[in-house]
Amino acid sequence: MKILIIITDYGSFNNFLAELAVSLSYQNEIHIVCSDSNVINIVDKYDYDKYNLTFHTVDIPRSTSILKLVKSASLIRKIVERINPNLIYAHFTTGIFPTIFFRKRNVKYWGAFHGLGMNASNGIRQIMFSIVELFCFVRLDKRFLINKKDYKLVSNIFNKNTLKYNSCGVGCDIEKFNKDKYTSLDKLHLKQELNIVDKFVITYTGRFVEFKGFDLVYHSFVKLLEEFPDKIVLLLIGGRDPIHPTGLNEYEENDLLKNKNIINIGYTSQVEKFLAITDVFLFPSKKEGLPVCIVEALAMGVPVVTLDERGNSDVVQNDYNGYLVKSVSKLKDVDEIVEKLKHLCSNKEDMYRLSANCLKNRQLYSRSFFVEEQLKHIDDFKKIMLN
Known part of the structure; x- marks a missing residue:
């Protein structure tokens, strides 16, 4: 199965999603879209060349510039058309919005919101986040939230296919943090x-x-x-x-x-x-x-x-x-x-x-809870797809 993971920048991928991507790569073809910036600048957790991972660089803005977002959305759409994945799994509002903007038919889109802007902003920023995030909610096939407050808000509006991580967010390596x-x-x-x-x-x-x-x-x-x-x-x-x-x-x-x-x-x-x-x-x-x-x-x-x-x-x-x-x-x-x-x-x-x-x-x-939970969701999706 082909899975396209989209996250705002390389540093965030390396810090938060590396273990999940590597675990998925053993039985799937994994593609990652992110900007090449290291907002969280740490040494690579893996030698990614050794795994079934392909990186695609797109400058995904972390700002609210509509022109930049539309440009990145267009580039993501071209990658989607070229790869033709079975599942697209985007992370963060800034990664989900350009991913879902030019949605491709016959592809499933999941989005993980690592903190809603509409739930943590005021004034004009709250209005802007609300518009963007509601647009994302409507167009996603599955929505993931990582805390109780965000989950309660979204599940009250979209009670179907809205889930909360059972893990402590993306967790951490408890063998390392010991x-x-x-x-x-x-x-x-x-x-x-x-x-x-x-x-x-x-x-x-x-x-x-x-x-x-x-x-x-x-x-x-x-x-x-x-x-x-x-x-x-x-x-x-x-x-x-x-x-x-x-x-x-x-x-x-x-x-x-x-x-x-x-x-x-x-x-x-x-x-x-x-x-x-x-x-x-x-x-x-x-x-x-x-x-x-x-x-x-x-x-x-x-x-x-x-x-x-x-x-x-x-x-x-x-x-x-x-x-x-x-x-x-x-x-x-x-x-x-x-x-x-x-x-x-x-x-x-x-x-x-x-x-x-x-x-x-x-x-x-433990981050292993997060990885195991995500693998289960994707495995269930694969079974449905094969049937």
Whole structure:
């Protein structure tokens, strides 16, 4: 069977869908359409040349430019006509919309929404996302959602062929994200290397963008630092996004570079190594489907402080494996985040309790659940097609 997987950029494919594509390639001819950009810039998980995978490069815009979207839609349609797949499986609204725009007859189209824009935007952006996503819902044969809030919204409108992932989003590699792989000596050496021995470590993973709460991370940390001078450190794992602002002003941007208590690790394929020395994972994002970085932190036994928003609240339980902060305003959100971080800095027993609770559910975080679930859906589709 020929399957065409479409996702916005190569970095996202490599990070989120590599295992699924490789698993499918053993019994199917797999084609992947994506832009060649590495928004999530990590080392390739596989030598893809060794598998039955063919990549097709299309500049799929992550913006709302209609002209660029129509251009990418036209290129995708030409690839579809050339390949003539049995199934097209597109991911993210930005990947689904140009895929479905020039829909080809006699081909089944599935779409996985990793966080709806209509459910996480306001004003004109919410109107634009609603139009685009409703258009996608109507034209898709099957719709997948990865969190409860998005699923409830879409299934109330389109109750047929609308499904929610049973897995924790796309999950993570729990063999890799395993705290038991790191001895006390391993962690001490890494802390010595970073010159943060005896420091309380707060970590953020992701793009440095405002809608992921990056500005809240910075302001919360700086405020906490006033109360715990030279006792805490912030590890930043990830990097800037050229099309989205950080939410920081010029002074704050300069401090981000000069502050000796902020260590910018950059993008790395060894996130788990730094989570092994992390006390608290801070990810106050408002715009998530179901964040992989939170799943990775929980799998490593690291308590999470995040906003009480869709996706985040699917995996973080308040005062069980972390803290959920009700978002009110940026100033109040910062104050509440600081209170939670201050509590954990000062109460080791509570931190250890939350950490132990993280590990109780770590089997649920496995990416293998996501892959097995998707393989089952595709296998069922293949049986129907053959009959």
